[in-house]
Structure formats: structure tokens, C-alpha cells
Amino acid sequence: MSKKITITEIAEKSGVSVSTVSRVLNNSPSVSPAKRERIQRIIDEYNYTPSIFARGMINHKTKNIGVMLPDITNPYFASFFLQVEHFALSNMYATILFNTMFTKNPRKYETPLSETDYFKIILEKQVDGVLILGGQIDKEEVSPSFVEALNELHRNVPVVIVGSRIEGCDCLFIERNSKQGITSLVHHFKALGHKDIGFVGGEPGIRITSARIDAFRQSMRAFGNEPLERHIVMSDYYAPDGYQAMKQLLEQNPGQLPTAVIAINDMVALGAIRAMKDAGLSCPEDIAIASCDQFLQSDYSIPRLTSVDQHNEYLGRMAVLQLISAINGSMESVSVDHMPQLIIRESCGSTARL
Helix, strand or coil: CCCCCCHHHHHHHHCCHHHHHHHCCCCCCCCCHHHHHEEEEHHHHCCCCCCCCHHHHHCCCCEEEEEEEECCCHHHHHHHHHHHHHHHCCCCCEEEECCCCCCCCCCCCCCCCHHHHHHHHHHHCCCCCEEECCCCCCCCCCCCCHHHHHHHHHHHEEECCCCCCCCCCCCCECCCCCCHHHHHHHHHHHCCCCEEEECCCCCCCCCHHHHHHHHHHHHHHHHCCCCHHEEEEEECCCCHHHHHHHHHHEEEEECCCCEEEEEECHHHHHHHHHHHHCCCCCCCCCCEEECCCCCCHHHHHHCEEEECCCHHHHHHHHHHHHHHHHCCCCCCCCCCCCEEEEEECCCCCCCHHH
């Protein structure tokens, strides 16, 4: 028959409750054979296909997960969310995005809501679990009140955080390898003959910035070179910040510029290259540039950017796997083997020097 039927109508025609129909749809053994046969006959008669929501009624699951991030305009978070959404959908989970706009980016929209306000909104949406990318959790100093708010959210639904563990936080964590990419970049520049290497971008007080700059200093010292602090200019994570950071580096170091610079990400690298061009300098002829974090289309810039692929597709997959496991009752941590990969292109000057 062509007429569509709802789960409520099936229950009415069968003379049973909606929950009993849902148990049949979920192959629960707690329905008598007579009732099961009566319900199944109506299902077959109307060729009924249950929705994900109907299948979730018996176990009180919505098959929705919440994803909270601070700025969807940032390519890092945008690409990460796409990976999460793809893998969640392949496991029959829909994703609800909560873009908190918790960022210093001057182009952000003004919002009166705090991240803890979003926790309340998330619970109102009745999601099965929450995945958190960035925001206050990335700060070096996370307030005790925010940690308690995270724990309260985790007591209601499983919460997985992509980032470094926070003392006193009961949530599950997927930890990134924050240092390997930097080490690879420094080794690559050293192999190309660079001695003076600078670093631009990254917001002060943020864990990923501190981790990468610490790794930069350690890698330089391993080669017997003490990095010059005036060659390290922090700013933020966007192209205008890369422009300003490189402009400051050029103005503060006349006559003693680094021959290579590492940028916190591809957007900062593009801003830095623009600042060099405006100052009459070329990349990589005057200063070679490479990025810690590859975004989409980095191989279409001029020059093509040497960058580090952080393999967000792997991190996104593992984060969703951890969350689904927690939703299903397993709080055991998923083993993560995150290995960033150096992608060599034109901006580091490899072709010219080798």
C-alpha cells in the first residue's frame, strides 16, 4: 500500500502502546509472540520503515550529538567539524553545531552567551553526548567554576574534549600530538641550511600556542641554536594576525632577519607572506615560510605552502568513536596514535635549495 503510517497509528491499530511497537522495531525479546505477530503484520501491510527517532524511543536516545566550537569561520574548526559530521553520520548520528564565537577575532559577532550558557542549551536539545573543540578548554588557566560546569554537563551526558587534559575535569579527552609537527619543520629547515628561524602567530595564554613555541625552542636548542626571542612574535590565528606579526618582526629586526619563519597555521602564513610582499621581500627567496597546521587549498596559494597535515580526519573519527562508546556505556579511553605529517611544497624553498 502507498499510504504512509506513523508509529502511533501502528500502536492504535495493534491495540498496544507506542513503546511496545518500538520494542518490536528494536527486536526486544520482552514482547509476547502474539503481540509481536499482530504488530509485525501491520508493519508489513503498510511497508513501514522506522525512523532513527523511533528506533531510539525504547532506549531513550535521540541519535543526536552536540558539537561545541568557538569559531566556525576558522578553517581548523570548520574542517574538523566536517570530519566529525561525516563519521557521526556513518554511524547514524546527526550532529548539532553550537558555535559559541568564543574568540578574540575582531570580526566575530557579539554574543551575550557564555560557554556555560551553551551547556544549558545543549541539555535542552536532549543530545546523547557532547564533543567540545576549543574555547575555554584551550586556555592555559581554566577557572575552577568552568571545570565544575564541564563536570556537571558530563554527569548528564557523556562529554569528549579534543585537547589536553585538564586537572580536575572528569570528561573524556582525545589528545593531539602538539609537538611533532614543529619538530619536523625545524629539522626540515635545518636540513635546508637555515640557522636563524623565527615563529609567528598564535594567541598568548592558549595551550596549543605554548606547546608549539616550547617545541620550537627545544628543537632549536637540540641543534645548538638558542632561538632569538625577538624572532618570536605571537598574535592570533587569522591572516591579519599573520600580517601584523610579520610586519612587527620585520620592523624590529632590520639587518638581522631570520632566513626562515614557522607560522602557527596556514592563514597566519598567508598573512605573513603578504606582509613580506608589501615590504619588498619575497618568499622563499628572502624568507622561507612553513606552517604548523595545514588547511584546505593550501596547495593553491602562491607560493604553495609547506605545511603540517594534522590529520583531522583521524582525530575527528577517534573523537566520535570515543563519544559513541561513552554513549553506549563504555567510559574506557580510546587509544589515539596521532602523528602529524610534513607536506613539503614551495614556500620553504626546498626546490631552490636542493
